[in-house]
Amino acid sequence: MNAVIPIESHPRVQSAQSAQSAQSGPSSLEIRHERGQREVFCGLTGIIWLHRKIQDAFFLVIGSRTCAHLVQSAAGVMIFAEPRFGTAIIDDRDLSGIADANEELDRVVHQLLKRRKDIKMLFLVGSCPSEVIKLDLSRAAQRLNVQFNPGVRVLNYSGSGIETTFTQGEDACLASIVESLPNSHNQELSSSPAPQPPLEKNQQRLLVVGTLADVVEDQMQRIFKDMGLSNVQFFPGRNSQNLPLIDQNTVFLLAQPFLADTAKRIEDKGARRLPAPFPLGSEGTSAWFKAAALAFNITDDVFQKAISAPKQRAEIAIAKHRLLLENRKIFFFPDSQLEIPLARFLSRELGMELTEVGVPYIHRQHLAQELELLPPKTLIMEGQHVEKQLDRCEQAKPDLVVCGLGLANPLEAKGYTTKWSIELVFTPIQGFDQAGDLAELFSRPLFRKEKNAA
Numbered sequence: 001m002n003a004v005i006p007i008e009s010h011p012r013v014q015s016a017q018s019a020q021s022a023q024s025g026p027s028s029l030e031i032r033h034e035r036g037q038r039e040v041f042c043g044l045t046g047i048i049w050l051h052r053k054i055q056d057a058f059f060l061v062i063g064s065r066t067c068a069h070l071v072q073s074a075a076g077v078m079i080f081a082e083p084r085f086g087t088a089i090i091d092d093r094d095l096s097g098i099a100d101a102n103e104e105l106d107r108v109v110h111q112l113l114k115r116r117k118d119i120k121m122l123f124l125v126g127s128c129p130s131e132v133i134k135l136d137l138s139r140a141a142q143r144l145n146v147q148f149n150p151g152v153r154v155l156n157y158s159g160s161g162i163e164t165t166f167t168q169g170e171d172a173c174l175a176s177i178v179e180s181l182p183n184s185h186n187q188e189l190s191s192s193p194a195p196q197p198p199l200e201k202n203q204q205r206l207l208v209v210g211t212l213a214d215v216v217e218d219q220m221q222r223i224f225k226d227m228g229l230s231n232v233q234f235f236p237g238r239n240s241q242n243l244p245l246i247d248q249n250t251v252f253l254l255a256q257p258f259l260a261d262t263a264k265r266i267e268d269k270g271a272r273r274l275p276a277p278f279p280l281g282s283e284g285t286s287a288w289f290k291a292a293a294l295a296f297n298i299t300d301d302v303f304q305k306a307i308s309a310p311k312q313r314a315e316i317a318i319a320k321h322r323l324l325l326e327n328r329k330i331f332f333f334p335d336s337q338l339e340i341p342l343a344r345f346l347s348r349e350l351g352m353e354l355t356e357v358g359v360p361y362i363h364r365q366h367l368a369q370e371l372e373l374l375p376p377k378t379l380i381m382e383g384q385h386v387e388k389q390l391d392r393c394e395q396a397k398p399d400l401v402v403c404g405l406g407l408a409n410p411l412e413a414k415g416y417t418t419k420w421s422i423e424l425v426f427t428p429i430q431g432f433d434q435a436g437d438l439a440e441l442f443s444r445p446l447f448r449k450e451k452n453a454a
């Protein structure tokens with residue numbers, strides 16, 4: 001079994017740290033930028049996992065037939081009850097005047113909310129057709145909020161392919177919720193916040209930010225409890241009424257690396273982000289919990305005791321996949337913004353060789369701890385020029401390519417083994433008990449290919 005070297009004593013980290021001291025900037029990594037044609041999904045995709053999480057929310061896409069097709073074909077297979085998303089299709093002919101379009105939107109919303117009493121939060125989701133861009137959805141949300149207050153909270157955000165890529169839809173959605181929260185306990189909320197135990201002087205409350213599968217949230221909640229932290233909230237919650245209180249007594253941990261706007265709005269309300277790697281793999285998850293332990297002055301003994309059993313389970317589960325993945329080359333095309341934490345996990349805990357790590361956008365502060373853990377000289381490419389990147393992929397001859405659905409088929413046809421990045425967003429991969437499953441998402445395609453070739 002291959003042991004994982006502690007972060008601080010890892011020779012690569014030590015050499016990265018000594019190299020850093022000789023250079024300006026947070027890391028000696030080579031980050032290049034590229035602009036050109038992109039192959040990514042739009043932000044509407046986020047509805048697929050957001051509607052599963054916030055169980056009393058409805059996502060009404062104001063869009064074209066293409067948008068309806070994307071949302072239904074991507075998410076339709078998962079529906080077994082009444083769906084909690086739909087599309088109000090706006091065509092040219094609907095827009096003889098903006099007033100008519102607003103009337104039509106109000107009519108659709110009234111019809112929906114009259115029929116569906118279970119909906120407590122309604123998102124009007126903008127898209128990219130020019131007819132939709134002309135509509136002011138934030139004013140529409142305000143207008144409808146007045147009409148349906150206090151039973152339903154109406155918010156809006158954009159999932160447009162012009163403004164957002166793939167996971168940015170979640171960021172825009174969560175940012176719209178934070179924006180609608182009051183600035184202090186004393187201000188009135190249009191729907192009730194979850195009751196919170198009163199804080200003593202100098203006490204802080206912890207907020208975990210980013211959509212996590214319920215099973216992951218429950219596991220994390222248990223570990224926080226074992227660390228002695230009972231005042232931990234997850235955002236978004238399973239229920240839209242369960243809104244966090246965010247103020248200067250709030251510290252927060254990001255559970256996802258693509259929440260730049262959400263984090264900014266939380267900070268604007270006085271909260272403080274705890275810098276940490278993301279909870280992927282045994283090492284990342286340990287460091288993520290450690291950041292909370294340090295902020296709340298939890299002793300190392302208590303911390304180690306709380307994480308030791310799940311950490312050991314994670315290391316055992318990862319070890320068998322390392323046998324298959326070690327020294328294999330991996331190439332990331334930019335898609336989900338999870339690429340850097342995944343690359344860190346695959347290189348440090350599974351021994352994979354990183355040929356190129358493509359990322360649509362890098363938030364330097366949120367990813368600072370992750371970047372420090374990557375092997376020096378890792379090539380990170382921010383942005384995309386898909387043709388040039390395909391050429392580099394061909395030269396690198398990777399054993400495994402992580403990419404969007406649009407590139408997977410052509411690459412498979414050329415003989416590459418691929419992993420769809422979208423699967424990494426749909427699958428519960430965070431935390432100790434998912435670390436083995438995460439490793440398996442990468443080892444399975446290689447294993448399958450080798451079995452077929454034998």
Ligand code: SF4
Nearest residue numbers: 042067127128160161
């Ligand atoms: Fe709709 Fe634009 Fe997304 Fe296409 S890219 S599905 S038009 S929001």
